[in-house]
Amino acid sequence: MDKRPNYEQFEKEIYQLWEDSGYFNPDNLPGERKESYTILIPPPNASGKMHTGNILMIAIEDLLIRWKRMQGYATLYVPGTDHAGFETQITFERKLKEKGKSRLDYDRKTLYNMIWDFVQENKHMIENQIKSMGASVDWSRYTFMLDDKVIEIVTNTFKKMHQDGLVYRGDYMVNYCPQCGTTFADLEVVHEERTDPLYYIRYPLLERSDDDPEYLTVATVRPEPIFIDTHLAIHPNDPKRKHLEGRKVENPLTGAEMPIIADEFVDPEFGTGIVKLTPAHDPNDYAVAQKHGLPIISAIELNGTIRNIPEAGELKGLSVKEAREKSVEILKSKGLLDEEQTDLKYEHSVSVCYKAGHDIEPTVLP
Template sequence: MAVLARLRPAATAAAFTRARFARSASNAVIRAGARATPPPVASVVRPAPHFRSLRAPGAQPDRRNHHQSNQSARFVPSRAMATSVASEVHPGANHADLPKNFEQGDVEERLYKMWEENGYFKPSDTAAGEPFTIAMPPPNVTGALHMGHAMFVTLQDIMARNARMRDRPTLWLPGTDHAGIATQLVVERSLEADGLTREGVGREEFERRTWEWKKEYGGRIGNQIRRLGASCDWSRERFTLDEGLSEAVLEAFVSLHERGLIYKGTYMVNWAPKLQTAVSDLEVEYSDEPGTLYYFKYPVEGGEGDAAYLPVATTRPETILGDTAVAVNPADDRFKSFIGKRCVVPFSNGRTIPIIGDDYVDIEFGTGALKITPGHDPNDYEIGQRVGLPTINIMNKDGSMNGNAGAYEGLDRAECRTKLWADMESEGIAIKSEPYQTRVPRSQRGGEVIEPLVSEQWFVKMETMAKPALEAVETGELTIVPSRFEKIYKGWLTDIRDWCIS
């Protein structure tokens, strides 16, 4: 009011008009007529008959002396004017019935419903401009909106409304994502509450329960987006498991496979034993957790005295059963004489493996000697591929030890660790164990510890597609706004690995 008090009478009246009318701008959109597209701002924020200029019809304002003309104008808002503005927000209400303060919750739901019922968010059939389309990045149906969703909804809403104001037929397509593993976990928990399992009920029954869950809870995300006032066309809302979209996924898969961009291969993957599925690198979260570093003697074939064994340290003694080499750094004077000899894998019925030299080995870590398990460690897998080591898988898909584990077959991986270390102590080859902060990979979805293992899966060749995507930014064909995010974009697409999609 301090600002209004300093204005001249005419300016005060105009400010009063704008302030009161701002409250009814949303209703003015609805009252603009039955059109498929909301009217431009210029036609929305227009005076009611009570607020029209007192100029003679057809007269033009003197823009050269606009300030003076405002000074001379006389404008006094009447009770009738206030009642007209109030009726825009509260149709049928008397001025005396209006609350002193504007309560947005009282009108937002009603206004949005009227917008939607009148088709204001559908593409206009009469707009003359170039079509403008946004496909909403679909939020997961399992969750609730967070601040990140609110930001992207707001930004996309700004772009969609701006395009409509520019007379462009505009479609903002809403939808939700089935969320894959996240939805599976939620449904599995509901089964567990009934004493059932996914494997026990079978595929068809599990899918039926998944769709039931989606119908019951899937509308929450859509309602939250509506509460944000998003001007998307809900008559075209999609779900990523809709029949049409599922067919499109199959068609894309076949097309990419025919072009050689999708292939089946045997590689190291992030395996989630409880979920019984491979998860992408993006779905693996690492955390530093209290663990143990185990030191033991790796017997050297034919070795005597100080050369009878190599001291090795590991955080996962159960994987010794899958070792295919022991590596030392060629620059390490303590162990370089061992290169070319062979070690005997404990509890493996005398299986021997080579001692190799590799610059990858960190002399400062543990003892400076590194056991290589290509079947259960991504770094070891790369070393194995580089030098041609065999790969031995010692675990089943549920995280239990398989036949390659010998006497430990059937034990859970954690149980195997405890028993094998106890056996090493009994055999006199255990040196010591000490607390150690371990970097543990966990599934983003279920929280379980990921088991790296080699498995046959479907992969997408990423480098082939990343190259033209990078070139599009370099040539200006694709613009990233703000430009500072180009660095992140290029970082993701540079030195990219093939994507496991199984």
């Protein structure tokens, strides 16, 4: 025996002997085995190496499989890996960033192929990790979550659910990240406390009587989508403002008429007690719009820039941040920004994506 045995090589040879025996496949186990015992490996993400949790779980599961195999069960331990979707995209983009690159530097097909190769490399690495642990998995049943058989099952399942009326498509408010180019579940959204200006914006009141003020003032941290706003709202039981229901103001960016509606969601104590409604980019406003049958118009493209529509004017094609600065500039030039009331240190909660920390843009999508 070598004074310095190559244990790594011994382990590979032993594992190969186990595989060659065929006993990891329950169909090849000796004797009569009436009861089955099966475990599916929760597929590790092919975005990198397995983490400690993966390795611990495989060790525990393999212990159970081997124990049941010795007890005479027809044991099956099914291996697999997951493409990991967004997790993999974020990991891959970090590697691109290290090279001074961005996903936007590549066309769709090239980027897909690059990520596919990245996933395949990690997938094979994970397979070798599982083998090096000595896990008694049946490799003949190995499944990758983007295998054709998996895609076919998922597609057929959703097709049948649609045919049976169990799922349908509609427009909904989602947590969309323009930077990542994907939506997030509510549980995947992080809420950060942030300090931003709270702008007080003047809306010229139309058809005024002698007793009416020249403007109605609205407080908002987001002046940039005002150009698509069609209504203001007040609380129906607000004694100071309920007389405004049904009146109209002028949109300070476009000059369009904006009716004032009443809804109980309005907090009379916040700001001026009057709110602007941006149904396509705010969950509360979206609910009010559905309740009152108001138009839902998007201000922002999926890439995070202002839409190229006539109402956008000088804001077309700008980023949200640029559009915010530009809209404030326009409002100032028109004398429609109350700079004295504007609170430059307003603290509020902002939604960001849990992985990259980019701002979430609530958006209505089909």
